[in-house]
Amino acid sequence: MKQILLITDGCSNVGASPILAAAHALQEGITVNVAGVVDYGTIGELGGLEIAEIAKAGGGISRIVGTRQLAQTMQMMTRKTVVQTIQQAVNKELKEILGHDSLEELPPSQRSKVVTVVDELTETTPLQVALLIDASASMKPKLAAVEDAIRDLMLSLQARMGTSELAVFHYPSRGSSEDAVLDLNWTSDLSSLRSLFQRIQMKGATPTGPAILKVIDFFRYGTLDGHQSWRQNAEEGEGMLGDYVV
Amino acid sequence: MTTSSNPAYPAGTIITGKWRKSRFVIRRVLGQGANGIVYLVQKAGYRGLYALKMGYDTLDLQSEINVLTSLQSQRKSQDLLKENVKSPFLLEVDDFKDRNKDIPFYVMRYIEGSALHLFIRKRGSEWIGLTGLRLLEKLRGLHQMGFVFGDLKPENVLVSEYGRVELIDYGGVSTIGRSVKQFTEWYDRGYWNAGSRTGDEAYDLFAFAILMIQLLDEQALKEAAKQQLPQTRNTAELLSLIQRKTSLKPYSSWLRKAVLGEFANSQQALMMWKEQIYAPAIVGKLPGKTPRWLKSAFAFSIVILCFAVCLAFFL
Numbered sequence: 001m002k003q004i005l006l007i008t009d010g011c012s013n014v015g016a017s018p019i020l021a022a023a024h025a026l027q028e029g030i031t032v033n034v035a036g037v038v039d040y041g042t043i044g045e046l047g048g049l050e051i052a053e054i055a056k057a058g059g060g061i062s063r064i065v066g067t068r069q070l071a072q073t074m075q076m077m078t079r080k081t082v083v084q085t086i087q088q089a090v091n092k093e094l095k096e097i098l099g100h101d102s103l104e105e106l107p108p109s110q111r112s113k114v115v116t117v118v119d120e121l122t123e124t125t126p127l128q129v130a131l132l133i134d135a136s137a138s139m140k141p142k143l144a145a146v147e148d149a150i151r152d153l154m155l156s157l158q159a160r161m162g163t164s165e166l167a168v169f170h171y172p173s174r175g176s177s178e179d180a181v182l183d184l185n186w187t188s189d190l191s192s193l194r195s196l197f198q199r200i201q202m203k204g205a206t207p208t209g210p211a212i213l214k215v216i217d218f219f220r221y222g223t224l225d226g227h228q229s230w231r232q233n234a235e236e237g238e239g240m241l242g243d244y245v246v
Numbered sequence: 247m248t249t250s251s252n253p254a255y256p257a258g259t260i261i262t263g264k265w266r267k268s269r270f271v272i273r274r275v276l277g278q279g280a281n282g283i284v285y286l287v288q289k290a291g292y293r294g295l296y297a298l299k300m301g302y303d304t305l306d307l308q309s310e311i312n313v314l315t316s317l318q319s320q321r322k323s324q325d326l327l328k329e330n331v332k333s334p335f336l337l338e339v340d341d342f343k344d345r346n347k348d349i350p351f352y353v354m355r356y357i358e359g360s361a362l363h364l365f366i367r368k369r370g371s372e373w374i375g376l377t378g379l380r381l382l383e384k385l386r387g388l389h390q391m392g393f394v395f396g397d398l399k400p401e402n403v404l405v406s407e408y409g410r411v412e413l414i415d416y417g418g419v420s421t422i423g424r425s426v427k428q429f430t431e432w433y434d435r436g437y438w439n440a441g442s443r444t445g446d447e448a449y450d451l452f453a454f455a456i457l458m459i460q461l462l463d464e465q466a467l468k469e470a471a472k473q474q475l476p477q478t479r480n481t482a483e484l485l486s487l488i489q490r491k492t493s494l495k496p497y498s499s500w501l502r503k504a505v506l507g508e509f510a511n512s513q514q515a516l517m518m519w520k521e522q523i524y525a526p527a528i529v530g531k532l533p534g535k536t537p538r539w540l541k542s543a544f545a546f547s548i549v550i551l552c553f554a555v556c557l558a559f560f561l
Binding site for chain 1: 305308309312315423425431436442443477
């Protein structure tokens with residue numbers, strides 16, 4: 001099971017639409033959750049709307065929280081999305097076997113077994129969560145809290161019986177390219193999470209869409225450079241796309 | 247996806263089950279948990295009062311019901327052995343058809359009482375030893391059935407008159423060895439960087455220790471939690487607190503072991519708690535150390551006696 005967890009504090013302003021990018025992610029089987037972090041004032045109507053839209057397009061959940069509740073919220077969103085994804089799969093099976101659309105339509109006595117299966121899968125399914133962190137200038141005072149929340153999430157994931165891995169990205173990058181930068185490759189080791197963001201230099205722009213696309217590529221190829229070669233291949237022949245379905 | 251902002255139903259609302267058609271009349275709200283609202287209800291046509299929990303999410307609530315059912319069946323077989331059959335814990339499971347959607351609920355036994363911290367505030371900290379003991383017994387029972395409670399906090403511990411203790415809100419219960427589903431940061435072992443979030447007996451005992459420290463000296467615990475940065479927060483601060491504060495002294499060796507995760511199981515923890523709370527009382531009643539003034543007074547009286555005897559002998 002694959003998830004992207006976007007942590008941001010405002011509107012995207014550069015590049016492709018993040019809502020379209022999230023829809024692409026869902027198409028690839030990656031759920032997108034969004035945490036909007038606001039400490040003082042509000043996130044703005046536009047920002048709030050965009051956050052909700054990204055999560056909707058990405059099949060996930062969105063929440064707007066202060067830094068104090070961030071850790072708890074990230075943990076909750078990740079867990080809920082895992083349950084939700086499994087429930088969707090189980091519901092599909094239910095429909096085929098029993099003709100019921102959902103768990104809610106089953107009588108309580110029959111629900112218990114289904115839920116036992118969902119609980120079991122929630123605990124054991126392998127899980128990969130890519131955290132994508134908005135490192136635009138306004139996020140700077142919140143990064144310490146974000147890092148703590150990531151550590152906390154790792155701790156929760158470690159307790160699962162199934163394998164769980166985290167990767168951490170931030171955007172925009174310092175260089176000319178405006179896509180995401182990999183801070184931490186897939187890991188399930190808590191100690192590797194120390195001082196993630198010390199080297200980050202903040203920039204003003206917020207290219208959320210392109211960054212999400214970059215992370216989708218990372219899921220596909222396990223490397224950030226994969227994107228370029230994929231583009232070239234795609235230009236050579238349209239049929240090539242089919243080879244890359246994960 | 248349901249949100250947790252569902253407003254509570256007012257008193258007098260009649261809840262009719264979709265499947266079993268039982269009717270319950272809402273009296274008032276008893277409390278609000280992480281995954282549902284609990285009401286005090288009366289079964290229509292009967293006098294008995296029950297607690298009815300409406301869940302925000304069918305799956306979450308069913309997961310909780312599964313735990314309760316499993317506990318109940320295990321309890322029943324134990325009760326048959328002991329020949330004391332209590333009133334059933336879980337009475338009914340059903341859905342309530344509201345205007346736009348079905349809300350899952352279950353009905354359970356209603357227990358009158360107040361939350362642990364309120365009870366102690368009202369009755370005094372002398373009650374901590376006994377309520378703590380009864381709470382540990384409850385936890386041991388749960389552990390012996392293969393579960394950990396998870397979200398242990400004062401709000402989830404109900405104390406009725408004369409210190410009888412019940413755990414409420416089983417939404418955070420998970421099987422031993424699985425990840426802890428639900429927790430509250432203060433009481434969470436992970437929050438203090440003191441270990442994993444895998445459910446084991448020591449996880450509940452850690453939460454119990456924090457709970458006791460809170461009851462005995464809330465201010466000190468607050469300071470300990472505040473003092474450090476999240477990434478450097480550790481148990482050293484807790485341990486020094488346990489050693490330093492006189493209010494924690496009677497329980498210090500127990501608390502220390504629980505914080506360090508040194509108990510092999512909750513049975514051992516329970517035995518030590520018992521020793522700890524009963525030891526001082528016995529020592530206090532039996533003559534302990536004889537005070538020095540008494541000894542010297544005794545010696546002095548012997549001298550006077552000798553003197554008197556001598557005097558009587560010579561005269």
